[in-house]
Amino acid sequence: MVHSVAVIKNTRERIMAAALDLFAERGVLGTPVTSIEAAAGLSPGSGSFYRHFKDRQELLAAVVEREITRVAKLPVDPSTTDGTRASELAAQLCNDLAFLGELRRLIAILFWERGKAPDVAERVRSLMVERGVELGIAELLLTDPIDVVRADPSAASTVMMCAMVGYFLSMEYFGTPPAEVDPDRFTRTLARLLVRG
Amino acid sequence: MVHSVAVIKNTRERIMAAALDLFAERGVLGTPVTSIEAAAGLSPGSGSFYRHFKDRQELLAAVVEREITRVAKLPVDPSTTDGTRASELAAQLCNDLAFLGELRRLIAILFWERGKAPDVAERVRSLMVERGVELGIAELLLTDPIDVVRADPSAASTVMMCAMVGYFLSMEYFGTPPAEVDPDRFTRTLARLLVRG
DNA sequence: GTCTATACGTGGATAGAC
DNA sequence: GTCTATCCACGTATAGAC
Incomplete structure (x- = not known):
């Protein structure tokens, strides 16, 4: 029929x-x-x-x-999360940047709506955190971590997330990052600050 | 008269x-x-x-x-920029966070206006960068830097700035940082990732 | 399910008295 | 320089024909 x-x-x-x-x-x-x-x-x-x-x-x-719903269903690009070397974390961070790209419209709407939709803010935030921090990255950081990360892992995760979000938003709202640093250099440098090797 | x-x-x-x-x-x-x-x-x-x-x-x-004009005239809280130890950088970062607080309304307006005012975006951005990166911090990073910073100082500066901006904006727009990390813990951890000691 | 027409409300902006 | 009164543009939302 x-x-x-x-x-x-x-x-x-x-x-x-x-x-x-x-x-x-x-x-x-x-x-x-x-x-x-x-x-x-x-x-x-x-x-x-x-x-x-x-x-x-x-x-x-x-x-x-x-x-x-659409964004939450996106597959978690794996990129081998087993090792601890900086290049692997950098690759993971590149994926995260792409994921933030998928969140672009939601983030924009959230910013337009400011305080008007706290529930949406919370859901978008947890999408970001769950994907970026909890899911794989936290463990990556905890595998043979450098001293600073060992001293306060969740603070280190927060620094990482904030750097990513800051980079992304600078691109979106200023049209350029604080200095002229492309995503590859950025993620590589961030990764090297966070893990050995 | x-x-x-x-x-x-x-x-x-x-x-x-x-x-x-x-x-x-x-x-x-x-x-x-x-x-x-x-x-x-x-x-x-x-x-x-x-x-x-x-x-x-x-x-x-x-x-x-x-x-x-008002924000540009604000004095540059010094907090001893001579040494290289992490605690001094952390103090500097706390000042920067306060400075971002002073920029709060301008940033909000900028976000509301989105693409409508590229000139304003550029001026606010340079206020941030000049105060945060160029003015003191860059030198601080370059004094006896760790390997990662030595390898690409401007990428490291960018990471630092982005982390600060990301933390600030998360507070402003999500009402909370990605994880529950207060400003003090945040700046201390970021500083320790960037400099020796 | 889309159209034309329309009633209504809000807000931008001006006229003229005080 | 601030007020009352008013005009007008634009956008919301509905009514009713097709």
Whole structure:
């Protein structure tokens, strides 16, 4: 029974896809429903949007939920987490940078929404931490750690995470890192500060 | 000749002071002129605002300019930059964290304005970099540096700056650092990763 | 399910009295 | 220099035809 399933993605999908980009780019307040309609191929100003969502807030919630789910399901690029050498950690950090790239829109929306959505902030934060710190990296740091890491492993993890987040956000919001250092040099240097070899 | 100078700060000042906070808190788009008037003790909805500024954009420019000037003039808390020991760097980093605190509103406005004000982004960025990296810290790192720092000093500086910025922004936007690490532990650990002793 | 048309509210900005 | 009053643009949201 085929029921002639629509070949073209249905409108609800197109609205969500368009809104994700627009919300990340201009913020929720900065993207009127009219422009969402336009971006979704609907006539701007017609209330066609409202056949699919109650209002902009409901759309926002749906979009964020969907994107969190998508990102959470992304496979954890392994890159051999068994050894302890700096080059392996550097590779792991490169993966983490890519993961932050996937979180880009969510982070942008979060920043636009500032205090307005503490629950979203918390969920995005734990996505970052779980992926970046808990899952593999912490153990990597704990394998034959240097003195500083041994002295306070969670502080060292925090430094690592903050450096990554700071680098990523500098790129996103300043258009460039504090100095002119490319991702490869950055992750390599960070890794060498944290582990032996 | 006293000319009876106004004891109460004049309205233009009050508007700018109010706007700085409101813009940082809710963004420019998120703070109607009416609310600026209210916050400045004027009747909201009266156009009294427009006797002092042409429009909101002009106000924004004035406010940002003024705040950049204020922050740039802040004295560079010295905290003895002569030695090379980790505790001294940590102290310096604590000062830097305080300095980022002074930049708080500018950074917030910058984030709200995203791509809209690349010139402001550049100026805030250089305020950060000049204060944090160029001015004292770079030399500190170069005095009897550890291998990693010697190998690529500007990459190491970048890691340091990014860690600081990442820590600061995590506090501001997530309400907490990636893990529960207070500023003191954070700066101490970061310092120990970067210098001998 | 999308359109045209429209009612309504909020906020930007000006006019003119005081 | 601040007020009241007002105009206008824009965006939200609904009604009803197709």
